[in-house]
Amino acid sequence: MRTPHLSRRALLSAAGAAGSGLLLSGCDAFGLLEGSDSVVRSTLERANDLTYRVQRLLLGADRLAPEFAESDIRQGQRPNGVTSPADQDYQDLLAGDFADWRLEVGGLVERPLSLSRDQLLAMPSRTQITRHDCVEGWSTIAKWTGVPLALVLDLAMVKPQARFVVFHCMDTIERSLSGQFRYYGSIDMIDARHPQTILAYGLNGRPLPVENGAPLRVRVERQLGYKMPKYLQRIELTDSFAGLGFGKGGYWEDRGYDWFAGI
Amino acid sequence: MVARDVIDGAAASAPRTLVYRQSAWTRATHWIWAASLFFLLLSGLQIFNAHPTLYIGDQSGFEFDNSVLSIGAQKADTSVVGVTKALGLTFDTTGLLGVSGERAEHRAFPAWATIPSYRDLGTGRVVHFFFAWVLVATLGVWLVAGILNGHLRRDLVPRLSDMRALPRDLADHLKLKFHHTREYNTLQKLAYAGILFVLLPLMIATGLAMSPGANALMPWLPELLGGRQTARTIHFVAMLLLVGFFVIHMLMIVAAGPINEMRSIVTGWYRIDRREPMTGG
Numbered sequence: 001m002r003t004p005h006l007s008r009r010a011l012l013s014a015a016g017a018a019g020s021g022l023l024l025s026g027c028d029a030f031g032l033l034e035g036s037d038s039v040v041r042s043t044l045e046r047a048n049d050l051t052y053r054v055q056r057l058l059l060g061a062d063r064l065a066p067e068f069a070e071s072d073i074r075q076g077q078r079p080n081g082v083t084s085p086a087d088q089d090y091q092d093l094l095a096g097d098f099a100d101w102r103l104e105v106g107g108l109v110e111r112p113l114s115l116s117r118d119q120l121l122a123m124p125s126r127t128q129i130t131r132h133d134c135v136e137g138w139s140t141i142a143k144w145t146g147v148p149l150a151l152v153l154d155l156a157m158v159k160p161q162a163r164f165v166v167f168h169c170m171d172t173i174e175r176s177l178s179g180q181f182r183y184y185g186s187i188d189m190i191d192a193r194h195p196q197t198i199l200a201y202g203l204n205g206r207p208l209p210v211e212n213g214a215p216l217r218v219r220v221e222r223q224l225g226y227k228m229p230k231y232l233q234r235i236e237l238t239d240s241f242a243g244l245g246f247g248k249g250g251y252w253e254d255r256g257y258d259w260f261a262g263i
Numbered sequence: 264m265v266a267r268d269v270i271d272g273a274a275a276s277a278p279r280t281l282v283y284r285q286s287a288w289t290r291a292t293h294w295i296w297a298a299s300l301f302f303l304l305l306s307g308l309q310i311f312n313a314h315p316t317l318y319i320g321d322q323s324g325f326e327f328d329n330s331v332l333s334i335g336a337q338k339a340d341t342s343v344v345g346v347t348k349a350l351g352l353t354f355d356t357t358g359l360l361g362v363s364g365e366r367a368e369h370r371a372f373p374a375w376a377t378i379p380s381y382r383d384l385g386t387g388r389v390v391h392f393f394f395a396w397v398l399v400a401t402l403g404v405w406l407v408a409g410i411l412n413g414h415l416r417r418d419l420v421p422r423l424s425d426m427r428a429l430p431r432d433l434a435d436h437l438k439l440k441f442h443h444t445r446e447y448n449t450l451q452k453l454a455y456a457g458i459l460f461v462l463l464p465l466m467i468a469t470g471l472a473m474s475p476g477a478n479a480l481m482p483w484l485p486e487l488l489g490g491r492q493t494a495r496t497i498h499f500v501a502m503l504l505l506v507g508f509f510v511i512h513m514l515m516i517v518a519a520g521p522i523n524e525m526r527s528i529v530t531g532w533y534r535i536d537r538r539e540p541m542t543g544g
Binding site: 041044045046047048050051058059065066072131133134135136137141221222224252257263 | 321386389
Protein backbone atom coordinates (compact mmCIF):
# COMPACT_ATOMS: atom_id res chain seq x y z
CA MET A 1 0.00 0.00 0.00
CA ARG A 2 3.02 2.28 0.18
CA THR A 3 2.82 3.56 -3.36
CA PRO A 4 -0.88 4.52 -3.40
CA HIS A 5 -0.45 6.15 -0.02
CA LEU A 6 2.41 8.30 -1.27
CA SER A 7 0.62 9.29 -4.44
CA ARG A 8 -2.47 10.21 -2.47
CA ARG A 9 -0.39 12.42 -0.20
CA ALA A 10 1.27 14.04 -3.20
CA LEU A 11 -2.14 14.65 -4.71
CA LEU A 12 -3.51 16.12 -1.51
CA SER A 13 -0.62 18.53 -1.16
CA ALA A 14 -0.78 19.56 -4.82
CA ALA A 15 -4.55 20.13 -4.67
CA GLY A 16 -4.15 21.83 -1.31
CA ALA A 17 -1.48 24.18 -2.61
CA ALA A 18 -3.62 25.04 -5.59
CA GLY A 19 -6.77 25.41 -3.50
CA SER A 20 -5.24 27.56 -0.77
CA GLY A 21 -3.75 29.90 -3.35
CA LEU A 22 -7.14 30.29 -4.97
CA LEU A 23 -8.83 30.99 -1.66
CA LEU A 24 -6.30 33.62 -0.62
CA SER A 25 -6.79 35.82 -3.61
CA GLY A 26 -9.60 38.04 -2.40
CA CYS A 27 -12.07 39.93 -4.53
CA ASP A 28 -11.71 38.22 -7.91
CA ALA A 29 -11.55 34.76 -6.43
CA PHE A 30 -9.31 33.52 -9.24
CA GLY A 31 -7.28 36.67 -9.84
CA LEU A 32 -4.10 34.80 -8.95
CA LEU A 33 -4.42 32.90 -12.18
CA GLU A 34 -3.95 36.10 -14.09
CA GLY A 35 -0.55 36.67 -15.68
CA SER A 36 1.75 33.87 -16.70
CA ASP A 37 4.12 34.60 -13.76
CA SER A 38 1.58 33.68 -11.06
CA VAL A 39 2.71 30.90 -8.73
CA VAL A 40 -0.68 29.16 -8.76
CA ARG A 41 -0.82 29.19 -12.53
CA SER A 42 2.69 27.85 -12.97
CA THR A 43 1.90 25.07 -10.48
CA LEU A 44 -1.20 24.10 -12.43
CA GLU A 45 0.73 24.38 -15.72
CA ARG A 46 2.95 21.50 -14.65
CA ALA A 47 0.05 19.25 -15.65
CA ASN A 48 0.83 20.24 -19.27
CA ASP A 49 4.39 18.95 -18.87
CA LEU A 50 2.90 15.70 -17.58
CA THR A 51 0.58 15.49 -20.60
CA TYR A 52 3.55 16.10 -22.92
CA ARG A 53 5.67 13.42 -21.26
CA VAL A 54 2.85 10.85 -21.17
CA GLN A 55 1.94 11.44 -24.82
CA ARG A 56 5.57 11.22 -25.91
CA LEU A 57 5.86 7.98 -23.89
CA LEU A 58 2.70 6.35 -25.29
CA LEU A 59 2.51 7.82 -28.76
CA GLY A 60 5.06 6.43 -31.20
CA ALA A 61 6.90 9.05 -33.23
CA ASP A 62 5.23 7.90 -36.47
CA ARG A 63 1.72 7.03 -35.21
CA LEU A 64 -0.64 8.73 -37.65
CA ALA A 65 -3.58 10.99 -36.90
CA PRO A 66 -6.86 9.56 -38.30
CA GLU A 67 -7.38 10.18 -42.03
CA PHE A 68 -10.77 10.45 -43.69
CA ALA A 69 -12.51 9.78 -47.01
CA GLU A 70 -13.26 12.26 -49.81
CA SER A 71 -16.95 11.98 -48.89
CA ASP A 72 -16.17 13.43 -45.44
CA ILE A 73 -15.21 16.77 -47.04
CA ARG A 74 -18.58 18.50 -46.76
CA GLN A 75 -17.55 22.15 -46.51
CA GLY A 76 -14.72 24.61 -47.00
CA GLN A 77 -11.96 24.77 -44.42
CA ARG A 78 -13.11 27.32 -41.85
CA PRO A 79 -10.34 29.89 -41.35
CA ASN A 80 -9.49 31.41 -37.98
CA GLY A 81 -7.27 34.18 -36.63
CA VAL A 82 -5.86 36.45 -39.36
CA THR A 83 -7.66 35.74 -42.64
CA SER A 84 -6.36 38.60 -44.77
CA PRO A 85 -2.93 39.99 -43.76
CA ALA A 86 -2.84 43.78 -44.14
CA ASP A 87 0.98 43.86 -44.03
CA GLN A 88 2.37 45.75 -47.03
CA ASP A 89 5.15 43.23 -47.73
CA TYR A 90 2.57 40.45 -47.80
CA GLN A 91 0.23 42.45 -50.02
CA ASP A 92 3.11 43.09 -52.48
CA LEU A 93 3.96 39.38 -52.64
CA LEU A 94 0.28 38.50 -53.09
CA ALA A 95 -0.02 41.05 -55.95
CA GLY A 96 2.83 39.23 -57.70
CA ASP A 97 1.19 35.83 -57.08
CA PHE A 98 4.06 35.00 -54.68
CA ALA A 99 6.58 34.79 -57.55
CA ASP A 100 9.05 36.78 -55.41
CA TRP A 101 8.27 34.88 -52.20
CA ARG A 102 10.96 32.66 -50.68
CA LEU A 103 10.85 30.27 -47.74
CA GLU A 104 14.00 30.84 -45.70
CA VAL A 105 15.33 27.95 -43.59
CA GLY A 106 18.04 28.89 -41.11
CA GLY A 107 19.33 28.72 -37.56
CA LEU A 108 20.93 25.46 -36.43
CA VAL A 109 21.40 24.00 -39.93
CA GLU A 110 24.50 23.14 -41.94
CA ARG A 111 23.01 24.50 -45.15
CA PRO A 112 20.62 27.48 -44.93
CA LEU A 113 17.98 27.41 -47.66
CA SER A 114 15.98 29.93 -49.64
CA LEU A 115 13.26 28.03 -51.51
CA SER A 116 10.91 29.43 -54.12
CA ARG A 117 7.37 28.18 -54.48
CA ASP A 118 8.32 26.35 -57.69
CA GLN A 119 11.17 24.58 -55.90
CA LEU A 120 8.74 23.45 -53.16
CA LEU A 121 6.21 22.30 -55.77
CA ALA A 122 8.93 20.24 -57.47
CA MET A 123 9.67 18.31 -54.26
CA PRO A 124 7.86 15.05 -53.38
CA SER A 125 4.45 15.81 -51.88
CA ARG A 126 1.96 14.21 -49.53
CA THR A 127 -1.83 14.55 -49.67
CA GLN A 128 -3.95 13.75 -46.61
CA ILE A 129 -7.58 14.18 -45.59
CA THR A 130 -7.52 15.10 -41.94
CA ARG A 131 -9.57 16.77 -39.27
CA HIS A 132 -8.56 20.22 -38.09
CA ASP A 133 -9.27 20.60 -34.37
CA CYS A 134 -9.44 24.19 -33.18
CA VAL A 135 -8.57 24.96 -29.56
CA GLU A 136 -11.99 26.62 -29.33
CA GLY A 137 -13.68 23.25 -29.72
CA TRP A 138 -14.83 23.04 -33.35
CA SER A 139 -13.44 20.76 -36.05
CA THR A 140 -13.57 20.51 -39.84
CA ILE A 141 -12.31 17.95 -42.34
CA ALA A 142 -10.27 18.96 -45.39
CA LYS A 143 -7.69 17.64 -47.85
CA TRP A 144 -4.20 19.08 -47.53
CA THR A 145 -1.30 18.80 -49.98
CA GLY A 146 2.28 19.80 -49.31
CA VAL A 147 5.93 18.94 -48.83
CA PRO A 148 6.78 16.78 -45.83
CA LEU A 149 8.68 19.07 -43.46
CA ALA A 150 11.19 16.27 -42.82
CA LEU A 151 12.36 16.52 -46.46
CA VAL A 152 13.04 20.25 -46.09
CA LEU A 153 14.85 19.66 -42.80
CA ASP A 154 17.02 16.97 -44.43
CA LEU A 155 17.82 19.31 -47.30
CA ALA A 156 18.95 21.96 -44.81
CA MET A 157 20.93 19.37 -42.81
CA VAL A 158 19.72 20.12 -39.29
CA LYS A 159 22.47 20.22 -36.65
CA PRO A 160 22.12 17.65 -33.85
CA GLN A 161 21.74 20.28 -31.12
CA ALA A 162 18.50 21.65 -32.69
CA ARG A 163 15.50 20.95 -30.45
CA PHE A 164 12.70 23.03 -31.96
CA VAL A 165 11.42 24.17 -35.33
CA VAL A 166 10.21 27.79 -35.16
CA PHE A 167 7.84 29.13 -37.81
CA HIS A 168 8.00 32.87 -38.52
CA CYS A 169 4.99 34.31 -40.33
CA MET A 170 4.17 37.32 -42.52
CA ASP A 171 0.92 38.33 -40.80
CA THR A 172 0.67 40.90 -38.02
CA ILE A 173 -1.88 39.37 -35.66
CA GLU A 174 -1.89 42.11 -33.02
CA ARG A 175 -1.46 45.87 -33.08
CA SER A 176 -1.60 47.26 -29.56
CA LEU A 177 0.11 49.71 -27.22
CA SER A 178 2.70 47.04 -26.44
CA GLY A 179 3.64 46.86 -30.11
CA GLN A 180 2.98 44.93 -33.28
CA PHE A 181 3.21 41.19 -33.18
CA ARG A 182 3.63 38.89 -36.13
CA TYR A 183 2.41 35.34 -35.68
CA TYR A 184 4.99 32.73 -34.84
CA GLY A 185 4.95 29.24 -33.38
CA SER A 186 7.10 26.22 -32.69
CA ILE A 187 7.04 22.43 -32.45
CA ASP A 188 9.54 19.83 -31.27
CA MET A 189 11.61 17.60 -33.57
CA ILE A 190 9.28 14.60 -33.09
CA ASP A 191 6.26 16.53 -34.41
CA ALA A 192 8.48 18.18 -37.07
CA ARG A 193 9.62 14.83 -38.48
CA HIS A 194 6.18 13.17 -38.22
CA PRO A 195 5.09 11.78 -41.64
CA GLN A 196 1.88 13.88 -41.63
CA THR A 197 3.67 17.13 -40.81
CA ILE A 198 3.70 18.98 -44.12
CA LEU A 199 4.27 22.47 -45.47
CA ALA A 200 0.93 22.74 -47.22
CA TYR A 201 0.38 24.71 -50.44
CA GLY A 202 -2.84 22.96 -51.51
CA LEU A 203 -6.30 22.72 -49.93
CA ASN A 204 -9.11 20.49 -51.23
CA GLY A 205 -7.35 20.08 -54.59
CA ARG A 206 -6.77 23.81 -55.20
CA PRO A 207 -4.00 26.27 -54.33
CA LEU A 208 -4.09 27.28 -50.66
CA PRO A 209 -6.37 30.37 -50.37
CA VAL A 210 -5.23 33.53 -48.58
CA GLU A 211 -7.67 33.01 -45.70
CA ASN A 212 -6.13 29.59 -44.99
CA GLY A 213 -2.52 30.79 -45.14
CA ALA A 214 -1.28 31.27 -48.74
CA PRO A 215 1.30 30.67 -50.00
CA LEU A 216 2.40 28.14 -47.37
CA ARG A 217 1.25 26.94 -43.97
CA VAL A 218 2.11 24.11 -41.58
CA ARG A 219 -0.04 21.07 -40.88
CA VAL A 220 0.80 19.19 -37.65
CA GLU A 221 -2.05 16.72 -37.51
CA ARG A 222 -1.56 15.51 -33.92
CA GLN A 223 -1.83 19.07 -32.64
CA LEU A 224 -4.48 21.78 -32.31
CA GLY A 225 -4.94 24.48 -34.93
CA TYR A 226 -2.89 27.20 -33.26
CA LYS A 227 0.22 25.02 -33.62
CA MET A 228 -0.08 25.24 -37.43
CA PRO A 229 1.01 28.75 -38.47
CA LYS A 230 -0.13 30.28 -41.75
CA TYR A 231 1.66 32.73 -44.13
CA LEU A 232 5.08 31.14 -43.62
CA GLN A 233 8.15 33.25 -44.28
CA ARG A 234 11.03 31.68 -42.37
CA ILE A 235 11.78 28.43 -40.57
CA GLU A 236 14.33 28.62 -37.79
CA LEU A 237 15.98 25.65 -36.09
CA THR A 238 16.85 26.45 -32.49
CA ASP A 239 17.62 24.94 -29.10
CA SER A 240 15.91 27.68 -27.06
CA PHE A 241 12.98 30.11 -27.12
CA ALA A 242 14.98 32.86 -25.40
CA GLY A 243 14.98 35.98 -27.56
CA LEU A 244 11.79 34.95 -29.39
CA GLY A 245 8.71 36.97 -28.46
CA PHE A 246 8.10 36.60 -24.72
CA GLY A 247 10.07 33.36 -24.62
CA LYS A 248 7.25 30.81 -24.56
CA GLY A 249 7.69 29.50 -28.10
CA GLY A 250 4.71 31.05 -29.88
CA TYR A 251 2.31 33.96 -30.20
CA TRP A 252 -0.50 32.19 -28.30
CA GLU A 253 1.90 30.47 -25.91
CA ASP A 254 3.21 33.95 -24.96
CA ARG A 255 -0.40 34.74 -24.05
CA GLY A 256 -0.99 31.76 -21.79
CA TYR A 257 -1.81 28.86 -24.11
CA ASP A 258 0.00 25.57 -23.51
CA TRP A 259 3.01 24.97 -25.73
CA PHE A 260 2.21 21.27 -26.11
CA ALA A 261 -1.33 21.32 -27.40
CA GLY A 262 -1.80 17.61 -28.07
CA ILE A 263 -4.97 17.73 -25.98
CA MET B 264 -18.14 -4.98 12.01
CA VAL B 265 -16.90 -2.28 14.34
CA ALA B 266 -19.67 -0.80 16.43
CA ARG B 267 -19.86 1.18 19.61
CA ASP B 268 -22.72 2.34 21.78
CA VAL B 269 -22.82 5.90 22.95
CA ILE B 270 -25.21 7.54 25.36
CA ASP B 271 -26.92 10.25 23.43
CA GLY B 272 -27.92 13.25 25.50
CA ALA B 273 -28.95 13.54 29.16
CA ALA B 274 -32.22 11.76 28.75
CA ALA B 275 -30.36 8.66 27.64
CA SER B 276 -33.62 7.18 26.55
CA ALA B 277 -32.29 5.53 23.42
CA PRO B 278 -28.65 4.62 23.08
CA ARG B 279 -27.50 5.14 19.54
CA THR B 280 -25.08 2.98 17.64
CA LEU B 281 -22.23 4.42 15.63
CA VAL B 282 -20.62 2.20 13.02
CA TYR B 283 -17.44 2.85 11.05
CA ARG B 284 -18.90 3.24 7.59
CA GLN B 285 -16.41 5.16 5.43
CA SER B 286 -12.73 4.25 5.30
CA ALA B 287 -10.07 6.94 5.12
CA TRP B 288 -9.61 6.06 1.42
CA THR B 289 -13.29 6.65 0.68
CA ARG B 290 -13.36 9.92 2.60
CA ALA B 291 -10.15 11.34 1.13
CA THR B 292 -11.01 10.42 -2.46
CA HIS B 293 -14.57 11.74 -1.98
CA TRP B 294 -13.33 15.19 -1.03
CA ILE B 295 -10.64 15.30 -3.72
CA TRP B 296 -13.35 14.44 -6.26
CA ALA B 297 -15.62 17.10 -4.87
CA ALA B 298 -12.90 19.73 -5.26
CA SER B 299 -11.73 18.54 -8.70
CA LEU B 300 -15.25 18.28 -10.12
CA PHE B 301 -15.94 21.82 -8.91
CA PHE B 302 -12.88 23.19 -10.75
CA LEU B 303 -13.47 20.93 -13.77
CA LEU B 304 -17.05 22.17 -14.11
CA LEU B 305 -16.25 25.87 -13.93
CA SER B 306 -13.15 25.69 -16.13
CA GLY B 307 -15.07 23.43 -18.52
CA LEU B 308 -17.75 26.09 -18.92
CA GLN B 309 -14.95 28.60 -19.69
CA ILE B 310 -13.68 26.25 -22.44
CA PHE B 311 -17.21 25.70 -23.77
CA ASN B 312 -17.70 29.48 -23.97
CA ALA B 313 -14.95 29.65 -26.63
CA HIS B 314 -17.30 27.91 -29.05
CA PRO B 315 -20.73 27.46 -27.46
CA THR B 316 -22.22 25.06 -30.01
CA LEU B 317 -22.46 21.27 -29.82
CA TYR B 318 -22.63 18.98 -32.84
CA ILE B 319 -23.14 15.34 -33.80
CA GLY B 320 -20.48 13.57 -35.85
CA ASP B 321 -16.80 14.11 -36.53
CA GLN B 322 -16.87 17.75 -37.55
CA SER B 323 -18.70 20.99 -36.85
CA GLY B 324 -21.12 21.99 -39.58
CA PHE B 325 -20.59 25.55 -40.77
CA GLU B 326 -21.96 24.99 -44.26
CA PHE B 327 -24.46 22.34 -43.14
CA ASP B 328 -26.38 21.93 -39.90
CA ASN B 329 -25.51 19.16 -37.46
CA SER B 330 -25.78 21.19 -34.28
CA VAL B 331 -27.84 20.04 -31.31
CA LEU B 332 -27.25 22.93 -28.92
CA SER B 333 -26.07 26.47 -29.36
CA ILE B 334 -25.96 29.39 -26.99
CA GLY B 335 -25.65 32.82 -28.56
CA ALA B 336 -26.75 36.43 -28.66
CA GLN B 337 -29.11 38.04 -31.16
CA LYS B 338 -30.11 41.62 -31.84
CA ALA B 339 -33.66 42.44 -30.80
CA ASP B 340 -35.45 45.74 -31.53
CA THR B 341 -33.54 47.90 -29.07
CA SER B 342 -31.31 45.47 -27.22
CA VAL B 343 -29.46 42.17 -27.44
CA VAL B 344 -31.05 38.98 -26.16
CA GLY B 345 -29.54 35.68 -25.16
CA VAL B 346 -30.80 32.88 -27.39
CA THR B 347 -30.36 29.20 -26.60
CA LYS B 348 -31.25 26.63 -29.25
CA ALA B 349 -31.58 23.01 -28.20
CA LEU B 350 -32.75 20.18 -30.47
CA GLY B 351 -34.60 22.59 -32.75
CA LEU B 352 -36.28 24.53 -29.96
CA THR B 353 -35.41 28.17 -29.27
CA PHE B 354 -35.45 29.80 -25.83
CA ASP B 355 -34.87 33.36 -24.65
CA THR B 356 -32.25 32.98 -21.91
CA THR B 357 -31.20 36.62 -21.48
CA GLY B 358 -29.52 37.21 -18.12
CA LEU B 359 -28.31 33.64 -17.80
CA LEU B 360 -27.20 32.15 -21.12
CA GLY B 361 -26.01 34.13 -24.14
CA VAL B 362 -26.17 37.56 -22.55
CA SER B 363 -25.44 38.17 -18.87
CA GLY B 364 -23.93 40.53 -16.32
CA GLU B 365 -24.52 44.19 -15.56
CA ARG B 366 -22.98 45.25 -18.87
CA ALA B 367 -25.03 42.69 -20.83
CA GLU B 368 -21.90 40.88 -21.97
CA HIS B 369 -22.17 38.42 -24.86
CA ARG B 370 -21.08 35.12 -23.35
CA ALA B 371 -22.63 31.66 -23.27
CA PHE B 372 -22.25 30.90 -19.55
CA PRO B 373 -22.18 33.89 -17.18
CA ALA B 374 -19.02 35.20 -15.48
CA TRP B 375 -19.97 33.75 -12.08
CA ALA B 376 -20.08 30.25 -13.58
CA THR B 377 -16.62 30.19 -15.17
CA ILE B 378 -12.98 29.99 -14.07
CA PRO B 379 -11.53 32.48 -14.54
CA SER B 380 -14.52 34.82 -14.51
CA TYR B 381 -13.15 36.88 -17.42
CA ARG B 382 -12.73 35.32 -20.86
CA ASP B 383 -9.48 33.35 -20.90
CA LEU B 384 -9.50 30.05 -22.76
CA GLY B 385 -5.78 29.43 -22.12
CA THR B 386 -6.17 29.61 -18.35
CA GLY B 387 -9.42 27.64 -18.43
CA ARG B 388 -7.52 24.85 -20.18
CA VAL B 389 -4.64 25.00 -17.67
CA VAL B 390 -7.10 24.62 -14.75
CA HIS B 391 -9.16 21.94 -16.54
CA PHE B 392 -6.25 19.68 -17.44
CA PHE B 393 -4.63 20.00 -14.00
CA PHE B 394 -7.80 18.81 -12.29
CA ALA B 395 -8.41 16.20 -14.99
CA TRP B 396 -5.11 14.62 -13.97
CA VAL B 397 -6.10 14.91 -10.28
CA LEU B 398 -9.44 13.22 -11.04
CA VAL B 399 -7.87 10.38 -13.01
CA ALA B 400 -5.15 9.79 -10.41
CA THR B 401 -7.70 9.82 -7.57
CA LEU B 402 -9.94 7.40 -9.44
CA GLY B 403 -6.94 5.09 -9.87
CA VAL B 404 -6.01 5.27 -6.19
CA TRP B 405 -9.66 4.71 -5.18
CA LEU B 406 -9.95 1.71 -7.50
CA VAL B 407 -6.83 0.00 -6.12
CA ALA B 408 -7.76 0.76 -2.49
CA GLY B 409 -11.38 -0.27 -3.07
CA ILE B 410 -10.39 -3.60 -4.55
CA LEU B 411 -7.84 -4.30 -1.81
CA ASN B 412 -10.04 -3.35 1.16
CA GLY B 413 -13.23 -4.87 -0.28
CA HIS B 414 -15.14 -1.59 -0.50
CA LEU B 415 -16.12 -2.15 -4.15
CA ARG B 416 -17.34 -5.72 -3.69
CA ARG B 417 -18.93 -5.20 -0.28
CA ASP B 418 -20.54 -1.78 -0.64
CA LEU B 419 -20.95 -0.80 -4.28
CA VAL B 420 -21.63 -3.72 -6.59
CA PRO B 421 -25.41 -4.30 -6.48
CA ARG B 422 -26.38 -7.86 -5.58
CA LEU B 423 -29.44 -9.86 -6.60
CA SER B 424 -31.01 -9.16 -3.19
CA ASP B 425 -30.48 -5.43 -3.81
CA MET B 426 -32.29 -5.62 -7.10
CA ARG B 427 -35.17 -7.49 -5.45
CA ALA B 428 -35.36 -4.72 -2.85
CA LEU B 429 -35.39 -2.01 -5.52
CA PRO B 430 -39.19 -1.44 -5.72
CA ARG B 431 -39.50 -1.11 -1.95
CA ASP B 432 -36.40 1.10 -1.77
CA LEU B 433 -37.79 3.33 -4.49
CA ALA B 434 -41.11 3.61 -2.64
CA ASP B 435 -39.33 4.41 0.62
CA HIS B 436 -37.30 7.17 -1.04
CA LEU B 437 -40.42 8.69 -2.57
CA LYS B 438 -42.02 8.69 0.90
CA LEU B 439 -38.75 10.24 2.25
CA LYS B 440 -38.48 7.27 4.61
CA PHE B 441 -34.78 6.63 5.17
CA HIS B 442 -33.16 3.59 6.74
CA HIS B 443 -29.79 4.21 8.34
CA THR B 444 -27.70 1.08 8.04
CA ARG B 445 -24.05 0.23 7.64
CA GLU B 446 -24.80 -0.77 4.04
CA TYR B 447 -25.85 1.49 1.21
CA ASN B 448 -29.40 0.98 0.01
CA THR B 449 -30.09 -0.12 -3.57
CA LEU B 450 -30.56 3.36 -5.00
CA GLN B 451 -27.36 4.53 -3.33
CA LYS B 452 -25.46 1.58 -4.76
CA LEU B 453 -26.84 2.23 -8.23
CA ALA B 454 -26.14 5.97 -8.02
CA TYR B 455 -22.61 5.68 -6.66
CA ALA B 456 -21.69 2.76 -8.94
CA GLY B 457 -23.19 4.65 -11.87
CA ILE B 458 -21.06 7.72 -11.14
CA LEU B 459 -17.84 5.86 -10.38
CA PHE B 460 -17.99 3.04 -12.93
CA VAL B 461 -19.95 4.68 -15.74
CA LEU B 462 -20.13 8.48 -15.69
CA LEU B 463 -16.58 9.38 -14.59
CA PRO B 464 -14.95 6.85 -16.97
CA LEU B 465 -17.22 8.17 -19.73
CA MET B 466 -16.12 11.71 -18.86
CA ILE B 467 -12.47 10.66 -19.16
CA ALA B 468 -13.08 8.73 -22.40
CA THR B 469 -14.97 11.59 -24.08
CA GLY B 470 -12.31 14.03 -22.85
CA LEU B 471 -9.55 11.91 -24.40
CA ALA B 472 -11.58 11.55 -27.61
CA MET B 473 -11.26 15.32 -28.07
CA SER B 474 -7.45 15.19 -27.89
CA PRO B 475 -5.70 15.01 -31.28
CA GLY B 476 -2.80 13.20 -29.63
CA ALA B 477 -5.06 10.61 -27.99
CA ASN B 478 -6.91 10.22 -31.33
CA ALA B 479 -3.66 9.16 -33.01
CA LEU B 480 -3.03 6.70 -30.18
CA MET B 481 -6.61 5.32 -30.04
CA PRO B 482 -8.42 6.13 -33.33
CA TRP B 483 -11.15 3.66 -32.31
CA LEU B 484 -12.13 5.80 -29.32
CA PRO B 485 -13.74 8.79 -31.11
CA GLU B 486 -15.16 6.32 -33.64
CA LEU B 487 -16.78 4.29 -30.85
CA LEU B 488 -18.26 7.46 -29.38
CA GLY B 489 -19.72 8.61 -32.71
CA GLY B 490 -17.04 11.10 -33.75
CA ARG B 491 -15.09 13.85 -32.06
CA GLN B 492 -17.96 16.33 -31.95
CA THR B 493 -20.39 13.70 -30.63
CA ALA B 494 -17.81 12.94 -27.93
CA ARG B 495 -17.78 16.66 -27.06
CA THR B 496 -21.59 16.61 -26.86
CA ILE B 497 -21.56 13.50 -24.63
CA HIS B 498 -18.92 15.19 -22.44
CA PHE B 499 -21.36 18.09 -21.99
CA VAL B 500 -24.38 15.84 -21.31
CA ALA B 501 -22.34 13.82 -18.77
CA MET B 502 -21.53 17.15 -17.10
CA LEU B 503 -25.27 17.89 -16.83
CA LEU B 504 -25.84 14.43 -15.33
CA LEU B 505 -23.06 15.00 -12.79
CA VAL B 506 -24.59 18.34 -11.82
CA GLY B 507 -27.95 16.57 -11.52
CA PHE B 508 -26.38 13.92 -9.31
CA PHE B 509 -24.83 16.65 -7.14
CA VAL B 510 -28.20 18.34 -6.63
CA ILE B 511 -29.92 15.07 -5.65
CA HIS B 512 -26.92 14.12 -3.48
CA MET B 513 -27.32 17.39 -1.53
CA LEU B 514 -31.11 16.95 -1.21
CA MET B 515 -30.67 13.39 0.05
CA ILE B 516 -28.12 14.50 2.66
CA VAL B 517 -30.54 17.11 3.96
CA ALA B 518 -33.46 14.68 3.92
CA ALA B 519 -31.58 11.77 5.54
CA GLY B 520 -30.06 13.86 8.34
CA PRO B 521 -27.23 16.19 7.34
CA ILE B 522 -25.22 15.94 10.57
CA ASN B 523 -25.08 12.15 10.51
CA GLU B 524 -24.34 12.02 6.79
CA MET B 525 -21.61 14.69 7.01
CA ARG B 526 -20.05 13.01 10.07
CA SER B 527 -19.73 9.75 8.18
CA ILE B 528 -17.96 11.29 5.18
CA VAL B 529 -15.73 13.46 7.42
CA THR B 530 -14.91 11.08 10.32
CA GLY B 531 -16.12 7.75 8.95
CA TRP B 532 -18.59 7.17 11.82
CA TYR B 533 -22.26 6.78 11.00
CA ARG B 534 -25.24 6.47 13.31
CA ILE B 535 -27.46 3.57 12.32
CA ASP B 536 -31.08 2.86 13.24
CA ARG B 537 -31.09 0.77 16.40
CA ARG B 538 -33.87 -1.51 15.30
CA GLU B 539 -32.26 -2.30 11.95
CA PRO B 540 -31.10 -5.92 11.85
CA MET B 541 -27.31 -6.12 11.71
CA THR B 542 -26.73 -7.85 8.43
CA GLY B 543 -23.52 -8.76 6.76
CA GLY B 544 -20.07 -7.56 7.85
